[in-house]
Amino acid sequence: MDKGLFITIEGPEGAGKTTIIQMLAIQLEQYGYNVVQTREPGGIDIAEQIRHVILARENTAMDPRTEALLYAAARRQHLVEKVKPALEQGAIIICDRFIDSSLAYQGFARGLGVDEVFSINQFAIEDMMPVLTLYFDIEPELGLRRINQHKGREVNRLDLETIDFHQRVREGYLQLVERFSDRIQVVDASKPVDEVYSAALTQIKAILHVNK
Numbered sequence: 001m002d003k004g005l006f007i008t009i010e011g012p013e014g015a016g017k018t019t020i021i022q023m024l025a026i027q028l029e030q031y032g033y034n035v036v037q038t039r040e041p042g043g044i045d046i047a048e049q050i051r052h053v054i055l056a057r058e059n060t061a062m063d064p065r066t067e068a069l070l071y072a073a074a075r076r077q078h079l080v081e082k083v084k085p086a087l088e089q090g091a092i093i094i095c096d097r098f099i100d101s102s103l104a105y106q107g108f109a110r111g112l113g114v115d116e117v118f119s120i121n122q123f124a125i126e127d128m129m130p131v132l133t134l135y136f137d138i139e140p141e142l143g144l145r146r147i148n149q150h151k152g153r154e155v156n157r158l159d160l161e162t163i164d165f166h167q168r169v170r171e172g173y174l175q176l177v178e179r180f181s182d183r184i185q186v187v188d189a190s191k192p193v194d195e196v197y198s199a200a201l202t203q204i205k206a207i208l209h210v211n212k
Contacts, residue, residue: 003087003090004086004087004088004089004090004091004092004093005087005092005093005131005132005207005208006083006087006093006095006128006129006130006131007092007093007094007095007130007131007132007133007134007204007207008094008095008096008097008098008100008130008132008133008134009021009094009095009096009097009133009134009136009200010097010098010100010101010104010133010134010135010136010173010184011135011136011137011138011143011173011189012136012138012140012143012166012169012170012173013140013143013144013147013158013159013166014138014142014143014144014145014146014147015136015137015138015143015189016136016138016146016189016193016196017096017097017136018039018096019193020136020193020196020197020200021037021094021096022037023193023197024094024197024200024201024204025037025094027201028092028094028204031208031210033091033092033208034089034090034091034092035091035092035094036082036086036091036092036093036094037094037096038078038082038083038093038094038095038096039095039096039097040071040074040075040078040095040096040097040098040101041054041070041071041074041075041078041097042074042078043078043082043083043095044077044078044081044082046074046077046081047074047075047077047078047081050070050073050074050077051074053070054067054070054071054074054157055156055157055158056156056157057155057156057157057160059157060157060160062157064106064110064111064112065112067106067110068102068106068107068110068112068117068120069120071101071102071106072102072120072121072123072124073124075098075099075102075121075124075125076124076125079124079125079128083095083128084128092208095130098130098133099118099121099125099129100133100135100173100176100180100184102117102120102121103117103118103121103172103176104169104172104173104176105158105169105172107172108168108169108171108172108175109165109166109168109169109172114172114175114176129183130183131183131207132183132185132203132204132207133180133183133184133185134184134185134186134187134200134203134204135173135176135177135184135185135186135187136187136189136196136200137170137173137174137186137187137188137189137190138170138188138189138190139170139190140163140166140167140169140170141163142190143166143189144159144163144166147159185203187199187200187203
């Protein structure tokens with residue numbers, strides 16, 4: 001592969017993204033690809049520090065615009081320090097969240113405006129968009145129930161939001177699916193793990209033109 005591929009996985013809380021990303025990476029490596037798993041906010045030291053500030057449970061006073069700007073700042077550093085170099089080396093990047101999270105959470109659910117938040121992020125990413133985004137769709141009630149049943153997962157500030165907020169997040173994502181239908185593919189994340197994994201892998205194989 002001369003040039004890498006940038007793939008992002010999106011979805012509400014409890015959609016199971018982390019588990020599936022790990023399974024996808026293992027399979028793609030078995031196919032012979034160089035795979036880099038990463039996440040937002042985070043993935044590198046500076047962005048992980050920003051992540052701590054954003055998600056800390058005690059930071060409930062954080063203004064929505066501050067939140068949006070912090071996500072964009074973490075995204076920029078992660079992009080230039082990890083994503084771009086890996087793509088230049090021909091790797092497949094599988095990133096847990098990217099710009100669509102900001103559009104759904106801050107743009108739609110927080111009411112800042114999808115176009116306004118997109119503009120902030122354009123400054124950060126300089127038109128660097130994924131070739132494929134898989135949106136793991138799940139009802140908020142089910143997703144939050146999964147989180148509560150997941151032993152060892154730390155509850156963060158976003159987990160403490162009302163069910164109405166999480167419903168708005170999902171509505172925002174579904175609007176993005178319509179708006180960016182050429183890039184975003186929907187995966188039903190309410191199904192068993194093996195079925196979610198299979199559906200996600202099928203979409204990625206189509207991009208890679210893999211017949212295995």
